Amino acid sequence: MGTDLDAAQADMRFGYYSGAPGIFASSAAWLAAAVVALQGSPKQAVWVLFAGGVLIHPVSVLLAKVLGRPGKHEPGNPLATLAIATTFWLIFSLPLAYGAAILRIEWFFPAMLLVIGGRYLTFGPLFGMRIYWVLGLALAVAGYLLGSARALPAVSAFVGATIEAVFAAAVLVLGRHEVRPGISFRPKPLGDTV
Template sequence: MAEKLLNDPINSTETIAQAQKDMRTGYANGSVGIIVSGLMWLISATVSHLYSTQNAVWTLLIGGTLIHPVSILLYKIMGLRGNHTKGNPLGNLAMEGTFFMILCLPLAYGLSLLHAEWFFQGMLLIIGGRYLTFSSLYGIRLYWILGAALAVAAYFLFYSKASSFGTLATGSLIEISFGIFMFVSFRKKKI
């Protein structure tokens, strides 16, 4: 009997699907976090326009640290969980993606020392890459489109020598639009 249990294949597809459903339910498809991130880009765009690009760099860096706690607060206000079930194996992937993104921040900051606007274009690439993993976290392939949209925008903005404000506004528009779409799709499926 024990030998049979050891040799039986585990239905990992079902386990992954359950973990993804838990993530979708707990975080409303990740929608609120995307919207809050987009708002941080919008605030940074405003700072860039009114003050300076360097201030906008620090605004985005500091604002980025607030995305998760502000999102959790908003989830709670909306009556959503704002977390995943303890033991969900995808929770580790989410944390690992966050650490990878944090480790990339010095690269983006280094770009800003050459040309300040490159920081924001570098961040679009970094964040776009992180969103690609959200497809596995949530089981929603549309995250590939978000990641690709941010990456393509970064390349286009770089080659067109876009201003910091233009890059920040573009990142904000992409994230807020996508976040709203994800929230609406979450609500429709819940009804």
């Protein structure tokens, strides 16, 4: 079982450059929201972060391809369902963060830091990399502290952008030597259970 999991994680690391392009794309979305919060309005910045979030996957796939990786996993990789599930979990959490913004606009970005931090915790087993535990906890702690301090929305968004930029660079360095695992996954026949 460990070998199957190791191979699936290696395939994810190779295909998506260990997730670094996605962290960079997310950092850019946070940065755009921070700039809008600073120069425009925090309410507009909320929508900028949402719009940027929609673009994270396609931008990260493009960046992975530019960096020489396929930007996808092998068909039948059993971790693909975990990746999809974390995406739905994120989408289902967005109304909670938006509800926080309705109560207090200063709570939106800290709430999103908590949500995104929680999602990154699942990337630890998805990619087989402990750094995602540190990234997830760093975002969550930042979200809690910024929310408690009622930090300005632009400050919270800049903090999110900075944390993700730093970790994106670290994950990029960690993932640069990944090689194609050389395994193909057989999809389970219909009717099989987990």
